[in-house]
Amino acid sequence: MRAAIRKSIFGGVASFTSTNPEPAFSPSKNSNEVLVSVKSAAINPVDYKLPKFVVGSIFGLDFSGIVEEVGKDVTDFKVGDKVFGVAKGALADKAVSDATRICKKTDDLTFLEAAALPVAYVTGLQGLKVGKVTEGSSVLIIGASGGCGLAAIHLSKAMGATRIVAICSGKNSQLVKDTGATEVVDYTQESDLKKFFAENEGK
Known part of the structure; x- marks a missing residue:
């Protein structure tokens, strides 16, 4: 074998x-x-x-x-x-x-x-269940262009999330958008990252 x-x-x-x-x-x-x-x-x-x-x-x-x-x-x-x-x-x-x-x-x-599918999607699903994602939820996915991140985007859409924010490098922004992210934050741009968290504190 x-x-x-x-x-x-x-x-x-x-x-x-x-x-x-x-x-x-x-x-x-x-x-x-x-x-x-x-x-x-x-x-x-x-x-x-x-x-x-x-x-x-x-x-x-x-x-x-x-x-x-x-x-x-x-x-x-x-x-x-x-x-x-x-x-x-x-x-x-x-x-x-x-x-x-x-x-x-x-x-x-x-x-x-x-x-x-198994490891990446089960890991993504576990995270979304812990976060109690339901219809109309907002979801923040860090490392969105990796296997678990892309799985989480797919699953978030299937679970009815309406705002899916993906954090990844700029070179992968189109990939996560095509997968279903509604917003993308480039973590390599420190000013953009700080601005995002400042504007969304407590949300």
Whole structure:
């Protein structure tokens, strides 16, 4: 099996090898899990910033693919389902995931698009839920041109926010506008940043 193997306890140095054993899977032992043939996978900062003993020897969390086997207690998925979600060791031909950490892929999403969703969008959603964003809310997104930031813009729109202020560098202003930000503040321009916070204090 091909996989991106972590070469050190810390750091992001990987070795791509093709002689790795496939993950062991037993429907009775892995009763609440599924074995997936990975079609696409994504890399997030968490993949190379956390140590090996936390995330495992194979890189990757985000993936999309096709279910090959299901545990005996799994009822929401069957062999052949197209899914995406999170699994330790997603940068490999096959991965094992808890059935509660995946969902079915819709036909309007490619495998590539689906694999880019889990970590960034769940992180963005958690932030918006903590902020209690609802219809008509105003949202300030710092680092808006990164993965989580762009996800937060999409989600803010879907949740009904009417004012979405994106803070990012000027070179990425068009990107965040095209994604749905209603205002953009260039953090590299100190005067603009100070003016924004002065005018919006307490709002």
